[in-house]
Amino acid sequence: MKRFSFILMVCLTCCLSMMSNKAKADHAAGGELIYEWISDSTYRFFFKFYRDCGGIATYPTHQLCGKNTCTTVTINKTLELWPGQIPPGVNNGTAVTLGCSGSSTECDNSSSAIPGIEEYWYYAIVTMPHKCDFWTFSVSVSARNFSDNVNTGLFYVETTFNNQYAQGNSSPYFDAKPIPYTCKDMPYSFNNQAIDPNGDSLWTEIVLPLTGGCGGPGTFIGWNNPTSWTPPLGLPNNPFQTATTAAPTGSFNLVGSTGQMSFTATDAGPQTIAIKVSEYRNGILIGSIIRDVQVQVLDPSLCNYTPSTINPSPIFDSSFYNPISNRVEACINQKMNFCFDVATTDPVGRLVVSDNSKTSVPLTGMTVTYTGQKTKSVRFCASWTPTATQTGLRNLIVSVKDSTCHPPGIVFQQSFTIPIYVFPPIQAYRDTSICPGDKVQLVATNGSNYQWQELGGGTSSLSCTNCIAPTVTPYATIRYVVESKGTTFCRHNKDSVDVTMLKVPEHDNMPDIITCPGNIVNYDLNIKKEPGVTYTVTWTPATYLTGATSETNTSTPLNDVEYHIVVSASNNRCKSFDTARINLLDGFKIETPDLAICEGQTVDAKATGDANYTYNWSTDPPATADFTDPAALDPT
Structure with missing residues (x-):
C-alpha cells in the first residue's frame, strides 16, 4: 500500500511538472530573420524575437541554419x-510598451490583464562560402504562443x-513592431512598414505560419480546431x-504594393499570421523575409476606443488627389505640397501621428510637419520634390497612436497608407526612319488621356x-x-517624336494643271538615274494616258482626273510617290438676258461657270457702267 502511494505521488509530481513546463514553454509572440551586407561576401544576420512576458525567459542563444539549391553545403x-x-x-530586451503611463503590462506585473512583449535581437556574422541564386536561412524556437487560429509548436521563420x-x-x-492590438467587431488597419535599404521593389502577401526545425523545411503549423470555424x-x-x-467569407485584406492590411476581427483572443515580403530588382526576385505577427484581439469589454479616420485636406499644390485610385499624384522634379487630416470622434481623444518619411529610401528628401499633435484632430503636411530615381508608386505610411488611455490603459495604434504616384516626364516612342507611305506605330507613356497631333x-x-x-502613315x-491631358499639373506633360523619310528615287514633282477638255498634257518625271539601277514607274489610273509605266507620258483628258505615280528603284526598298491632278474648265454662260433699261437704272447681272476662271465684266461697245464687283459672277 505504501509502495502504491509512493508511485502515485511520483506520477502526480511528474504530471504537474510537465503541465508547468508546458504552460511556461509558450513565449514566441512574433519575429523575423533579416540580414545586412558588411563587405564582399560577408553578411550580418539579425533574428528579431518578440517574447511574451507571460511565458518562459528568453534563451541566451539561438541557432541559425543555412542551405542552398546549388550545392550540398x-x-x-x-x-x-x-x-x-x-x-x-x-x-x-526592453519591453515594447503599449500600455499608458501608469498602466502596467505583464512585463511589469505578472498579474496584469494587459499582455506585455519584450523585444530581443540576436546576431551572427556569416561569410558565404560561394554564390547561389537561392539561399534559405532559418531559425526555429520552442515554442509558439497560444493562438486561437493556429496550433502551437515550434516557431519557425526564414529568409x-x-x-x-x-x-x-x-x-x-x-x-513597425509586430504586436498590433485591436478590438473584436471593430474595423482595423495596420502596416508592418517594410523598408528596403537598397530601394528595391517590394511585394507583400499573407502566407501560412510555419513550423519546423532549424534548416527547415518550414511547413504549415495547421489550423487550431479547423472544423469548429464557420466560415x-x-x-x-x-x-x-x-x-x-x-x-461573409472573411474581411481580411492585404494590399501587396503597400503592405497595408485591414480587417474586422470577429473572434477575441490572440491570432497569429505570417507576412512575407519579396524583394525584386529589375524584375528579378532576389530575396524574401517572413515575419510572424500575433494580433491581440480584445473583448469589447476591455475596449473603450474610437478608431481614427484620415481624409485629404483642401491643401494640394502641384499635386492632385485622385479619389478613384485613392492616391496622391505628382510630378518628377516638381515640388509638391499636400495635407491630410487624422481625427477621432472621441471628445477627449489624444492622437499622436508619425510617418515613415525619414526611414523610407524611396521618400528621401520629403519633409512632413504636424499641427494639433495630442489633440483629437491632427493635420500633417508633406513637402517633396521627387527626383528621377523616385518616380512611380511610393508609399507614405502614417501611424496613429491613440493615447487617450481609457481603461484598461492600452495605447491603440492604427496605420494608414497614402500611395503617391510620381509621374515621370511623358515620353513618346520612338524617333524612326521609314519609307514614304509605310506605317509605323507611335507609343506614349507616363501619362493619361493622350492627345496626338502633327506639328502645326x-x-x-x-x-x-x-x-x-x-x-501613322506619313509621306514626308x-x-x-503628344500631350497628357490627365497630368496637366505637370510641367513635363508634352513630348514629340520625329518620323524621318528614308532616301527614295529622285524625280521632278508633277504639277497640277487646269486646262480645257481635249487639250494635251505632257509629263516628264525626269528621274535622277544612277548607273546600273533599274527604275519602274506606275501611273494609276491609266485613263487618257498613252502609257501606264512610262517615265514620260501624255494625257488627253475629257474629265477631271488625278494620277497617282509610284517610282521604285532596284537598289532601294523605298518608293517615291507623287500625284498629278488635271482639272478641266467647264466653260461659262451669262444667264441675264438682253434688256432695255433707262439711263441710270440698275440691273442684276448673273453668270454661271467654272470657278477656275478669272472673271471680269465689261460693256460692248464700251460705255460708262459701274459694276459692284467686276470679278464676281453676279454683280449689280
Whole structure:
C-alpha cells in the first residue's frame, strides 16, 4: 500500500511538472530573420524575437541554419544576443510598451490583464562560402504562443536571398513592431512598414505560419480546431475569424504594393499570421523575409476606443488627389505640397501621428510637419520634390497612436497608407526612319488621356488622336506631338517624336494643271538615274494616258482626273510617290438676258461657270457702267 502511494505521488509530481513546463514553454509572440551586407561576401544576420512576458525567459542563444539549391553545403551559426542598443535607442530586451503611463503590462506585473512583449535581437556574422541564386536561412524556437487560429509548436521563420545576382544586397526590414492590438467587431488597419535599404521593389502577401526545425523545411503549423470555424479559416480573406455580414467569407485584406492590411476581427483572443515580403530588382526576385505577427484581439469589454479616420485636406499644390485610385499624384522634379487630416470622434481623444518619411529610401528628401499633435484632430503636411530615381508608386505610411488611455490603459495604434504616384516626364516612342507611305506605330507613356497631333496642328496621317499608340502613315518627314491631358499639373506633360523619310528615287514633282477638255498634257518625271539601277514607274489610273509605266507620258483628258505615280528603284526598298491632278474648265454662260433699261437704272447681272476662271465684266461697245464687283459672277 505504501509502495502504491509512493508511485502515485511520483506520477502526480511528474504530471504537474510537465503541465508547468508546458504552460511556461509558450513565449514566441512574433519575429523575423533579416540580414545586412558588411563587405564582399560577408553578411550580418539579425533574428528579431518578440517574447511574451507571460511565458518562459528568453534563451541566451539561438541557432541559425543555412542551405542552398546549388550545392550540398550547409551553414550553422550560433546567434548571440546583440550587445548594443536596439531601435529606438533602448537596451536589448526592453519591453515594447503599449500600455499608458501608469498602466502596467505583464512585463511589469505578472498579474496584469494587459499582455506585455519584450523585444530581443540576436546576431551572427556569416561569410558565404560561394554564390547561389537561392539561399534559405532559418531559425526555429520552442515554442509558439497560444493562438486561437493556429496550433502551437515550434516557431519557425526564414529568409531567402540570391547572392549570385545581388551580392552586396541587404534584406528588407520592418519599421513597425509586430504586436498590433485591436478590438473584436471593430474595423482595423495596420502596416508592418517594410523598408528596403537598397530601394528595391517590394511585394507583400499573407502566407501560412510555419513550423519546423532549424534548416527547415518550414511547413504549415495547421489550423487550431479547423472544423469548429464557420466560415472555415483560410487564405487570403480569413486567416483568423474576420467574417462579417458585408464579407461573409472573411474581411481580411492585404494590399501587396503597400503592405497595408485591414480587417474586422470577429473572434477575441490572440491570432497569429505570417507576412512575407519579396524583394525584386529589375524584375528579378532576389530575396524574401517572413515575419510572424500575433494580433491581440480584445473583448469589447476591455475596449473603450474610437478608431481614427484620415481624409485629404483642401491643401494640394502641384499635386492632385485622385479619389478613384485613392492616391496622391505628382510630378518628377516638381515640388509638391499636400495635407491630410487624422481625427477621432472621441471628445477627449489624444492622437499622436508619425510617418515613415525619414526611414523610407524611396521618400528621401520629403519633409512632413504636424499641427494639433495630442489633440483629437491632427493635420500633417508633406513637402517633396521627387527626383528621377523616385518616380512611380511610393508609399507614405502614417501611424496613429491613440493615447487617450481609457481603461484598461492600452495605447491603440492604427496605420494608414497614402500611395503617391510620381509621374515621370511623358515620353513618346520612338524617333524612326521609314519609307514614304509605310506605317509605323507611335507609343506614349507616363501619362493619361493622350492627345496626338502633327506639328502645326494637322491629324490626317494619324490613325487616332486620343489613344496611347496611334499608327501613322506619313509621306514626308514629320514631327508628332503628344500631350497628357490627365497630368496637366505637370510641367513635363508634352513630348514629340520625329518620323524621318528614308532616301527614295529622285524625280521632278508633277504639277497640277487646269486646262480645257481635249487639250494635251505632257509629263516628264525626269528621274535622277544612277548607273546600273533599274527604275519602274506606275501611273494609276491609266485613263487618257498613252502609257501606264512610262517615265514620260501624255494625257488627253475629257474629265477631271488625278494620277497617282509610284517610282521604285532596284537598289532601294523605298518608293517615291507623287500625284498629278488635271482639272478641266467647264466653260461659262451669262444667264441675264438682253434688256432695255433707262439711263441710270440698275440691273442684276448673273453668270454661271467654272470657278477656275478669272472673271471680269465689261460693256460692248464700251460705255460708262459701274459694276459692284467686276470679278464676281453676279454683280449689280
